[in-house]
Amino acid sequence: MKTKVLSSVGAVTFLFIVLVFWIQGGGQAAENSVPMEFDATPFRTYNAVVPGSPLKLRHFISESNEINVSSSLIMGEHEVIVVATQATKFASERLADEIEKTGLKLTYVLLGHPHLDHSQGASVLKQRFPDAKFVASPAVSRLQKLRMSDDDARAVKRFGDNAAVPSVPFEPIDYETLTIEGREIQLWNDQYGDVGIGHEDEPHTVVYIPDLKALLPNDICYFGAHMMMGGSTKESRAKWKQQLRDYMEMDLEVVIPGHIPRSISAQMTAKGVLEHSHSYIEAYEAALDSSETSDEVIVKMLNQYPQLEHTSALYLGTYLNFKETHRLFFNPRLESAVAYLPKSFVSWADQMMFNAKQEELN
Ligand SMILES: [Zn+2]
Numbered sequence: 001m002k003t004k005v006l007s008s009v010g011a012v013t014f015l016f017i018v019l020v021f022w023i024q025g026g027g028q029a030a031e032n033s034v035p036m037e038f039d040a041t042p043f044r045t046y047n048a049v050v051p052g053s054p055l056k057l058r059h060f061i062s063e064s065n066e067i068n069v070s071s072s073l074i075m076g077e078h079e080v081i082v083v084a085t086q087a088t089k090f091a092s093e094r095l096a097d098e099i100e101k102t103g104l105k106l107t108y109v110l111l112g113h114p115h116l117d118h119s120q121g122a123s124v125l126k127q128r129f130p131d132a133k134f135v136a137s138p139a140v141s142r143l144q145k146l147r148m149s150d151d152d153a154r155a156v157k158r159f160g161d162n163a164a165v166p167s168v169p170f171e172p173i174d175y176e177t178l179t180i181e182g183r184e185i186q187l188w189n190d191q192y193g194d195v196g197i198g199h200e201d202e203p204h205t206v207v208y209i210p211d212l213k214a215l216l217p218n219d220i221c222y223f224g225a226h227m228m229m230g231g232s233t234k235e236s237r238a239k240w241k242q243q244l245r246d247y248m249e250m251d252l253e254v255v256i257p258g259h260i261p262r263s264i265s266a267q268m269t270a271k272g273v274l275e276h277s278h279s280y281i282e283a284y285e286a287a288l289d290s291s292e293t294s295d296e297v298i299v300k301m302l303n304q305y306p307q308l309e310h311t312s313a314l315y316l317g318t319y320l321n322f323k324e325t326h327r328l329f330f331n332p333r334l335e336s337a338v339a340y341l342p343k344s345f346v347s348w349a350d351q352m353m354f355n356a357k358q359e360e361l362n
Pocket residue numbers: 115117118219258259
């Protein structure tokens with residue numbers, strides 16, 4: 001009798017192990033995120049609007065399969081400050097080449113948003129420019145440092161050999177301004193936008209450069225791309241939209257979005273970036289309010305915005321908003337296994353996984 005029970009336990013355990021291996025085998029392989037061809041659109045450079053100011057701004061953008069990440073080079077006559085790095089190793093090497101081409105000394109690399117698509121590239125920049133200081137506001141620095149090992153693991157899973165690892169810590173600076181050759185750059189440390197698995201009030205630092213009438217809001221704004229709405233709430237979105245309306249009141253020449261396909265960068269205007277971001281949030285809210293499921297929201301947004309790139313943000317953000325944590329693995333085998341489980345159990349497990357991740361990363 002005892003032997004029979006033991007052998008059934010053994011058989012169940014064996015089947016369970018086989019099931020786990022089968023599910024794991026269905027996981028998403030690392031993307032081929034090294035571009036084979038390059039968008040020929042040149043990087044745009046903006047000149048100071050204040051007479052006598054030496055400042056210029058160059059907008060570096062990675063390719064579509066590198067998630068269209070913006071980095072900004074704020075250039076003086078002798079120094080350059082970089083705002084936001086890149087997601088992958090190869091994109092970061094090209095960003096480093098672009099910095100080198102300026103012939104200027106890289107003094108600061110500033111991070112305004114503690115998400116890996118903007119922070120991982122520091123790993124490459126640190127090697128190429130060992131004297132540069134990697135800085136962020138105290139709140140952004142705390143979260144970036146806390147998330148480093150998780151970010152490294154996710155970057156390797158997503159980008160394979162092209163992951164820019166290991167993460168470099170961005171040290172806290174409690175400044176409201178930085179100067180480059182005596183010209184002021186303002187740091188607004190209390191702005192809100194994309195949060196992902198963070199808390200809805202996760203702060204962003206927005207850079208405002210008066211000499212250029214330029215605003216660098218990173219993932220508070222996108223252009224020609226789906227926006228990451230995951231983790232936002234009705235209240236946080238109201239605040240987010242109000243900020244955008246406040247920016248619209250400013251006299252701005254340039255607004256650099258966190259993500260933009262380089263192919264349309266020539267069409268990018270300050271007003272266009274702010275309007276796209278504001279209307280996208282409104283459309284997303286309307287889709288949320290009129291849908292029962294995450295899939296419905298996704299279909300509505302894809303139908304409304306068939307031309308937008310960066311659909312990964314739409315999928316990720318919507319799964320997060322519906323607390324469908326298991327879908328963040330993008331594993332079809334896991335999803336088909338989950339279909340056999342009771343819905344209440346799946347929701348409970350999703351919520352548990354979400355809570356654990358949120359606690360670990362915040
Ligand atoms: Zn981003």
